Amino acid sequence: MRDLKMKSADELKALSKELRKDLLIKHNESKIAHIGSDLSCLDILIALHFEIMGDDDRFVLSKGHSALALYSVLHKKRIIDDNTYDSLGKDGSRLGEHPLYGTEGIEIATGSLGHGLSVAAGIALSKERNKEKGKVYVLLSDGECQEGSTLEAMNFVGINKIKSLIAIVDSNKWQAFDRTLLGEERIKEEFAAAGWNVVEIDGHDYESIIRVFEAKNEGPLLIVAHTVLGKGVKSMEDRLESHYRPPTKEQIEEFDEEL
Numbered sequence: 001m002r003d004l005k006m007k008s009a010d011e012l013k014a015l016s017k018e019l020r021k022d023l024l025i026k027h028n029e030s031k032i033a034h035i036g037s038d039l040s041c042l043d044i045l046i047a048l049h050f051e052i053m054g055d056d057d058r059f060v061l062s063k064g065h066s067a068l069a070l071y072s073v074l075h076k077k078r079i080i081d082d083n084t085y086d087s088l089g090k091d092g093s094r095l096g097e098h099p100l101y102g103t104e105g106i107e108i109a110t111g112s113l114g115h116g117l118s119v120a121a122g123i124a125l126s127k128e129r130n131k132e133k134g135k136v137y138v139l140l141s142d143g144e145c146q147e148g149s150t151l152e153a154m155n156f157v158g159i160n161k162i163k164s165l166i167a168i169v170d171s172n173k174w175q176a177f178d179r180t181l182l183g184e185e186r187i188k189e190e191f192a193a194a195g196w197n198v199v200e201i202d203g204h205d206y207e208s209i210i211r212v213f214e215a216k217n218e219g220p221l222l223i224v225a226h227t228v229l230g231k232g233v234k235s236m237e238d239r240l241e242s243h244y245r246p247p248t249k250e251q252i253e254e255f256d257e258e259l
């Protein structure tokens, strides 16, 4: 896995363009929803999987509706093979709209929101107690930060000072059919009050993303990543309908033109 580790931000940006195009095509063909959410968190997933994480680290995708973004990264890393990736969205495939436990590279089944932080906290606490190396990364949606189970896990992590846990919030300011209920300021306040170290980054800027992951932050750490729903296709950016509506052929061409 480490042999595919990339070095420069330019290489990561090129990979981001390649996987964005790939995702637009996959969503168009399969008619699976949530392209907007895939495009908001894709740069974070790329930075984590190609630059930051090593063999001792673990990753939990709490916002399971971004499964296709994770599949595209795992496929590029050759963790998901070509045949499996080609089957995406088809009858009998293990790769559906939300991740299934037992699929290569997938830690837990998610999609029903509000569970990923609890599971990641348990994995991280277990690692610490067993004196195992590595960190646990969990990617949350901003919408699921309002869930009671997320807030309970947030307090559990703060009280137990689980330093090996790093949570990233994909702060695209949308949840399903509306703006987020809690809002970004409230999310930051809640986590800080629970004893987390809270930092903010531009979730589409690789220098910014990698800098924050490589900094010697005292955990538990919450990274609030400012992102744009549908990032990369102007007619989809920050638009409610890109949460559910798959991209059209015209929107794929629009992305090509912007390249």
Ligand SMILES: [Mg+2]
Binding pocket: 141, 142, 143, 170, 171, 172, 173, 174, 175
């Ligand atoms: Mg959101």
